[in-house]
Amino acid sequence: MSETTPFRRVLVKLSGEALAAPDGYWLHPPTLAALAEDIAGSVKAGLQIALVVGGGNVIRGARVSAAGWIDRATGDSLGMMATVMNSLALETALNAAGVAARTMSAVSMPTICETYARQPALHHLDKGQVVVLAGGTGNPFFTTDTAAVLRAAELRCDAVLKATQVDGVYSADPKTNPDAVRYDRLTHDEAIARDLKVMDTAAFALARESRLSIVVGSVHAPSSVTAILTGRAPATQVVP
């Protein structure tokens, strides 16, 4: 991998929706297997990968609490548990794809998976294992984008790859504006000056302060993670 990618260790952030079935069911095993094969390919080529997956395919605390029957903190607890379900599914698929993966949760669930701690996570990564970071930050009122940036900074990752529905950061919404232009490279400050949405505000602020690069690309192409990280697929790099 090192001959084709500038990165040694990357945190890959997947939204929960990346695991969902075309009919909306929360989990789609063929999609899960394809994602796992893709990530396993990069790992076998020598890249160290930490993975954060969201829970939006199951539940989002802000959304469910807006309906009024549950408070936000409890709704967010449901969301964090959804990320654990997604993480265990990804761990299973990665192991089936031939790479060792282990889930570490920020919310302690010792009968189900390891609890996240930085030193053991670094040790797993150094051994070439994929660390699947579940439970977000472990706190309500945050998102898994913030968890991704936080863990990437803690675990000394070279970049966060945010795998999304679109192949980069655009000057306007490409779905509604045909004149929207995709940026290849931007600085954090340029993204702020141009009012471009790269991640949620808290996550982006932490990335900027930590001088952490963010790569935004599409999860939809085959082997998209490997293709983005080796520069074969279009993406936007947001750099310090």
Ligand code: UDP
């Ligand atoms: N969540 C939380 N704290 C965190 C991360 C996530 O409370 O640090 C909850 C929150 O309710 C969030 C849900 O988990 O809506 C799922 O995460 P997210 O919305 O980031 O998932 P994605 O949109 O990436 O699928």
